[in-house]
Amino acid sequence: MTTDSPDPRRPVFEVDGLEVRFRTGEGVARAVNGISFSVHPGERVAVVGESGCGKSASLLAALRLLPSPPAQVAGRVLLDGTDLFALNARELNDVLGRDVAMVFQDSLSSLNPVLRMGRQITEGVRRHEGLSKKDARAYATELLTRVGVPDPAQRVDQYPHQLSGGMRQRAMIAMALAGKPKLLIADEPTTALDVTVQAQILDLVRGLEDVAIVWVSHDLGVVAGLADRVLVMYAGYIIEEGDVGSVFHRPRHPYTRGLLNSVPSFRDADRSRLAAIPGLPPTLTDLPAGCPFYDRCELREPRCSAQMPPLTTVDGTQRAACWVTAAPLEVAS
Amino acid sequence: MSAPLLDVRNLRVHFATRAGARRSRQVVKAVEDLSFQVDRGETLGLVGESGCGKSTTGMAVQGLVRATSGEILLGDVDMATLRPGQARAARRRTQMVFQDPTSSLNARMTVGRILEEPLVVHHLVAPRERGARVRQLLEAVGMPAAAAHRYPHEFSGGQRQRIAIARALAVEPELIICDEPTAALDVSIRAQVLNLFRELQEQQGLAYLFISHDLSAIHHVSDRIMVMYLGRPMELADRETLIRRSSHPYTNALLSAVPVPDPDIEKTRQRVILSGDVPSPVNPPSGCVFRTRCPLARDRCVEEVPAWRNLDTDGPGHWVACHFAEKRAGEDLQTPGDEGAS
Numbered sequence: 001m002t003t004d005s006p007d008p009r010r011p012v013f014e015v016d017g018l019e020v021r022f023r024t025g026e027g028v029a030r031a032v033n034g035i036s037f038s039v040h041p042g043e044r045v046a047v048v049g050e051s052g053c054g055k056s057a058s059l060l061a062a063l064r065l066l067p068s069p070p071a072q073v074a075g076r077v078l079l080d081g082t083d084l085f086a087l088n089a090r091e092l093n094d095v096l097g098r099d100v101a102m103v104f105q106d107s108l109s110s111l112n113p114v115l116r117m118g119r120q121i122t123e124g125v126r127r128h129e130g131l132s133k134k135d136a137r138a139y140a141t142e143l144l145t146r147v148g149v150p151d152p153a154q155r156v157d158q159y160p161h162q163l164s165g166g167m168r169q170r171a172m173i174a175m176a177l178a179g180k181p182k183l184l185i186a187d188e189p190t191t192a193l194d195v196t197v198q199a200q201i202l203d204l205v206r207g208l209e210d211v212a213i214v215w216v217s218h219d220l221g222v223v224a225g226l227a228d229r230v231l232v233m234y235a236g237y238i239i240e241e242g243d244v245g246s247v248f249h250r251p252r253h254p255y256t257r258g259l260l261n262s263v264p265s266f267r268d269a270d271r272s273r274l275a276a277i278p279g280l281p282p283t284l285t286d287l288p289a290g291c292p293f294y295d296r297c298e299l300r301e302p303r304c305s306a307q308m309p310p311l312t313t314v315d316g317t318q319r320a321a322c323w324v325t326a327a328p329l330e331v332a333s
Numbered sequence: 334m335s336a337p338l339l340d341v342r343n344l345r346v347h348f349a350t351r352a353g354a355r356r357s358r359q360v361v362k363a364v365e366d367l368s369f370q371v372d373r374g375e376t377l378g379l380v381g382e383s384g385c386g387k388s389t390t391g392m393a394v395q396g397l398v399r400a401t402s403g404e405i406l407l408g409d410v411d412m413a414t415l416r417p418g419q420a421r422a423a424r425r426r427t428q429m430v431f432q433d434p435t436s437s438l439n440a441r442m443t444v445g446r447i448l449e450e451p452l453v454v455h456h457l458v459a460p461r462e463r464g465a466r467v468r469q470l471l472e473a474v475g476m477p478a479a480a481a482h483r484y485p486h487e488f489s490g491g492q493r494q495r496i497a498i499a500r501a502l503a504v505e506p507e508l509i510i511c512d513e514p515t516a517a518l519d520v521s522i523r524a525q526v527l528n529l530f531r532e533l534q535e536q537q538g539l540a541y542l543f544i545s546h547d548l549s550a551i552h553h554v555s556d557r558i559m560v561m562y563l564g565r566p567m568e569l570a571d572r573e574t575l576i577r578r579s580s581h582p583y584t585n586a587l588l589s590a591v592p593v594p595d596p597d598i599e600k601t602r603q604r605v606i607l608s609g610d611v612p613s614p615v616n617p618p619s620g621c622v623f624r625t626r627c628p629l630a631r632d633r634c635v636e637e638v639p640a641w642r643n644l645d646t647d648g649p650g651h652w653v654a655c656h657f658a659e660k661r662a663g664e665d666l667q668t669p670g671d672e673g674a675s
Binding site for chain 1: 382383489491492519520521522523524525527528531546548549550552553554576586587589590591592593594595596597598599600604606607608609610611626
């Protein structure tokens, strides 16, 4: 394990020009279309967007977890300076196992039903650090305590089905933290949970330090309470990026504003209509040449259908991919 | 005051199961002593977490599960004790829209046939006029008439939910039971469907029993809201009272747990984080079912089931089941939309 403190200015995770294509019966689906972003040590970055926007595909592809074929992946991904796309399978396994952890939505299918919790939680560290069985069990108990699982000394010897959904998701986070990863990737980890249990997990994650987090979610409320920075994706493009306050209060892309206005607010005293975004997202096998939001956009101009706008800096660290919005857009509620 | 459209009295729905290693017989009390009313043209929201009995309540009202005891009065007909001969005509007055339109629409029927079927079953429209009625239904939910010749898989999730709503409308029901109708939809599409429910209510005077785990969606659509936990009612009030002056600690915890899409509020809000999980409905806690997670629980809560009572007998009604509700009723509690509001 590295003992020197990492350079806070160097990103722990850098994605550059990532593209993902899938060959399907209807043609080539352009799932991710040349996205670039970076995550700094200790930073919490949320990736938001709706079904099919490429938020999960881009992260899976970046970590080379998408089977290829059918996926065709291009671009460059650096994990703490190491080019993941240049590694062989064994080297990749070592790097991912040591430095990256993932937590998924469905803990039941991510856990091995016939292994006791303690063994699964420490399987990775035993392999990468050669812990003894006894030490591993003690470490697993310590981790379960840290993530707030009640009766950790008993739970460590139980099987996944004996734990509730919330406890399993805590155990997944314990497992993720076991190897002291530099990067934690969480893909909709609270979506299947009840809100009061989700609140417990979010509280736990907000308390984590020393780990950079990429949190994939469709839930703008969760993102608002968790992220330092947010990337908004649409049809395989990052269409807006910035610190969470700027993006939520002064969105520059009409899609971001549309999303924010689509969420019912407790502040609406009367049951007014929601400002829904009309229409549907484009089909990934048939993306337009210009802006993919063109058909649904209330601010569209002729040039928008001709050429995809690049992601350009609009204000400080905020970037948006829109030809039209030079000034911040107002959020209704 | 006119009689309510739906009057549910002391509803109980129990299921017998065999669970555990010994396969011993157990009773799941999915709904336990629930009473509520829905007026014509009104939306009552039912909100709660997994296992709270909200879906079972909806299915009992529609007659899809049998009530163990209690009355489900729709006008002067008790849906809980319908004889088979009466069932068809009575059930036409309520319809259901489910969470997953993919599994609730027959994949091998065209949309036109899906919408015609209830017309045929209930002998509603002469055969030659069915096509026109189908077009009218599609138009009402914002779908093109050409959709009638296509199959459900050719549509997106939001469009399929529109088709499921059109099917529910086909028999001209007075009450539609919506069970998580927007839970599977993306944010922007969910807003479209929520708007559609509202438009249909304004045009046709429909009443909704709107069931969801999503308190912000429930607050948006409902006139009154009932909070359930482990099969029991916790609180029932009009939407603003429930959000701003809730008198039940579980409602407060739910409100506090709902993430709000505003980073300033999220950073500063005070959270009530409940410990643990919802207990098993097979073996619910004694006394108040919420006491094992309640931050205010005392000895009395272990021993005594709190009475379901009205705190606001003069006004529109504010029902609570908490021993200490009267003490808390005057307090103005923080609501997620107000804290640090800009």
